[in-house]
Amino acid sequence: TQLLEQSPQFLSIQEGENLTVYCNSSSVFSSLQWYRQEPGEGPVLLVTVVTGGEVKKLKRLTFQFGDARKDSSLHITAAQPGDTGLYLCAAKNNDMRFGAGTRLTVKP
Amino acid sequence: KAGVTQTPRYLIKTRGQQVTLSCSPISGHRSVSWYQQTPGQGLQFLFEYFSETQRNKGNFPGRFSGRQFSNSRSEMNVSTLELGDSALYLCASSSASGRANGELFFGEGSRLTVL
Numbered sequence: 092t093q094l095l096e097q098s099p100q101f102l103s104i105q106e107g108e109n110l111t112v113y114c115n116s117s118s119v120f121s122s123l124q125w126y127r128q129e130p131g132e133g134p135v136l137l138v139t140v141v142t143g144g145e146v147k148k149l150k151r152l153t154f155q156f157g158d159a160r161k162d163s164s165l166h167i168t169a170a171q172p173g174d175t176g177l178y179l180c181a182a183k184n185n186d187m188r189f190g191a192g193t194r195l196t197v198k199p
Numbered sequence: 200k201a202g203v204t205q206t207p208r209y210l211i212k213t214r215g216q217q218v219t220l221s222c223s224p225i226s227g228h229r230s231v232s233w234y235q236q237t238p239g240q241g242l243q244f245l246f247e248y249f250s251e252t253q254r255n256k257g258n259f260p261g262r263f264s265g266r267q268f269s270n271s272r273s274e275m276n277v278s279t280l281e282l283g284d285s286a287l288y289l290c291a292s293s294s295a296s297g298r299a300n301g302e303l304f305f306g307e308g309s310r311l312t313v314l
Contacts, residue, residue, distance in 0.1 A: 093241075124302075133203070133289050133305025134242075179242065186255040187232065187291075187303060191241035 094118065095180050095190035103196040107169050112193040114180030115162045121183075123163045125154055128177040128192070170197045201226065203306035205290050211312045217278040220309045224271050224292030230254075231273040232303065233265060236287040245288075248273055277311075285313045 096115045104110055114123065122141045126134035138147050140156035140163060147154045151174075153166040167174055177192045204223040212218050224231050233245040244257035248267035265275040271292075277284055287308040295301020 126303075131307065133291070133307055134303070135305070136302045139302070181303075186244050186247050186257070188244055189234070189242035 093191060094188045095182060097178075097180060097190035097193050099193060100191065101194050101196075103198065104170055106171055106197055106199050108197075109166070109168050110170055110195070111164055111166045112178055112195070113162065113164050114190055116182065117161065118182075118184070119160050121160070123156060123160075124181045124187075125163070125165055126179045126181060126189075128179060129175075134177075134179055134189075167195075170195075172197045172199050203290055203292050203304050205288075205306035205309050207309055208307065209310050209312075211314060212280050213314050214280055214282060216280050217276060218280060218311060219274055219276045220288055220290075220311075222273045222275075222290030222292075222306060224273070224290075225294075225304055228292035228294050228304070229271055230293040230295060230301075231267055231271065232291045232293070233273070233275050234289045234291065235259075236289055236308070237285075242289070245275065280313045282313050285311060287311075 098113050124139045125137045128134040138154045143158045143160045145156045151168045155164050175197050177194050179189050179192045181187050181189045206221045230249045232247040235243045246265050247255045251267045262278045267273045287310050289308045291303040291305045293301040293303050
């Protein structure tokens with residue numbers, strides 16, 4: 092059983108569409124991170140959310156940490172082909188654990 | 200500054216062999232973590248080293264081992280390779296210690312194929 096459950100597993104959309112991906116857990120975390128991984132590369136940190144209910148924006152990406160600090164969402168507005176990649180959420184108890192990821196494809 | 204460097208980038212081994220992978224962290228980072236990434240299981244935590252000490256270990260068999268040197272460089276070793284060990288092995292370094300939620304900086308990985 093994954094500590095962090097991500098959904099959907101795969102998502103294929105057209106350029107310009109909006110999308111939301113989710114990261115859920117039964118555990119409470121002091122913080123949660125989102126990473127993006129492109130083919131042939133390692134994951135790169137996008138954001139860290141710390142406070143329950145916190146919303147952070149990174150250009151067209153909006154990250155939210157659930158009030159109970161058990162879940163998080165990533166919303167992308169007007170997706171572009173450059174957003175294509177594997178989106179991973181991660182949280183730390185004793186060590187950093189990752190969800191299985193959402194593989195996003197944005198078609199031009 | 201230079202990023203995390205992993206060597207080799209690609210390697211092919213046969214069942215029963217052993218392999219050693221190397222990771223040079225970002226200068227000044229004392230924490231190095233190793234992950235196995237496969238399409239079916241995603242990123243699975245192997246172990247974490249901090250100042251030459253293994254701080255945490257994931258649920259992998261004893262065939263998987265690692266170490267960290269005084270210059271923070273780390274190696275991981277897999278003995279008696281099995282087909283299921285084929286994966287991308289990622290190393291990540293961090294300046295954070297203990298339970299701090301520091302950013303992980305990943306290398307590009309070592310892609311191991313076991314035939």
